[in-house]
Amino acid sequence: MKPLSATELLNAWERGLNQPILERALILVTAASPELDAETAANLSIGERDARLLQLREWMFGTRLLNTARCPQCGEKVEWEGSTTDLRIQSIGDIEPAEEFTLDTDGYRLRFHLPGSRDVAAAVSAASQQGNDTAEALLEQCIVSIEQEGKKRKFSELPSRTLDALSRHIEQLDPQAGIRTTLVCPECARQWEVLFDIATFLWAEINSWAERTIRAIHRLATAYGWTESEILNLSPLRRQLYLGMVDR
Numbered sequence: 042m043k044p045l046s047a048t049e050l051l052n053a054w055e056r057g058l059n060q061p062i063l064e065r066a067l068i069l070v071t072a073a074s075p076e077l078d079a080e081t082a083a084n085l086s087i088g089e090r091d092a093r094l095l096q097l098r099e100w101m102f103g104t105r106l107l108n109t110a111r112c113p114q115c116g117e118k119v120e121w122e123g124s125t126t127d128l129r130i131q132s133i134g135d136i137e138p139a140e141e142f143t144l145d146t147d148g149y150r151l152r153f154h155l156p157g158s159r160d161v162a163a164a165v166s167a168a169s170q171q172g173n174d175t176a177e178a179l180l181e182q183c184i185v186s187i188e189q190e191g192k193k194r195k196f197s198e199l200p201s202r203t204l205d206a207l208s209r210h211i212e213q214l215d216p217q218a219g220i221r222t223t224l225v226c227p228e229c230a231r232q233w234e235v236l237f238d239i240a241t242f243l244w245a246e247i248n249s250w251a252e253r254t255i256r257a258i259h260r261l262a263t264a265y266g267w268t269e270s271e272i273l274n275l276s277p278l279r280r281q282l283y284l285g286m287v288d289r
């Protein structure tokens with residue numbers, strides 16, 4: 042993995058503009074992980090993907106993050122501060138792409154891989170076409186084989202408690218896929234857990250960064266006649282200093 046230059050980040054942003062969030066996250070991970078081909082990146086578990094997105098966020102915008110949530114009891118907007126270091130609970134490279142695991146539960150032996158971006162996309166589309174439950178479609182997507190006393194079984198034969206056990210096991214193996222943080226409402230003292238989605242959060246930051254950067258390019262190109270790449274190659278500090286003089 043590596044940090045992205047301003048040009049690379051702007052290119053990734055442009056490629057992701059008209060894409061769903063799943064694709065945007067994959068574009069960012071692939072750009073920052075040149076050691077992975079597109080196929081491998083799409084098969085990274087969601088926890089592994091999010092560990093990489095947290096690392097990229099740290100390199101591009103620092104460790105401190107500010108976010109808001111609505112209190113489920115009184116509707117108050119609650120601001121919360123976190124750090125990428127505290128939120129990162131999985132190390133990069135912990136799980137191999139498409140690595141297979143086994144779970145023995147209720148007399149079943151399940152072989153499965155952890156959900157990756159491709160599985161999520163396939164599950165969302167299967168659920169919307171057939172009206173199935175997305176979480177269940179995702180489990181089906183991840184199952185490699187099912188055996189009971191040496192006999193092959195179908196996914197549809199699994200009882201719901203076995204599916205629940207598999208789902209809990211996947212969460213333990215890939216904890217970064219669901220980053221939770223506990224908040225307390227300053228108005229009504231209600232405590233609740235929020236799920237922090239690094240993909241959506243980071244994309245929103247990149248989006249406002251890109252809009253600011255494009256405006257800066259326009260102003261500096263107009264004032265000095267520099268090209269886009271010359272302006273992007275300036276350090277953020279020097280770009281800011283020149284902008285300050287243009288605006289004076």
Ligand SMILES: [Zn+2]
Binds near residue numbers: 112114
């Ligand atoms: Zn409240």
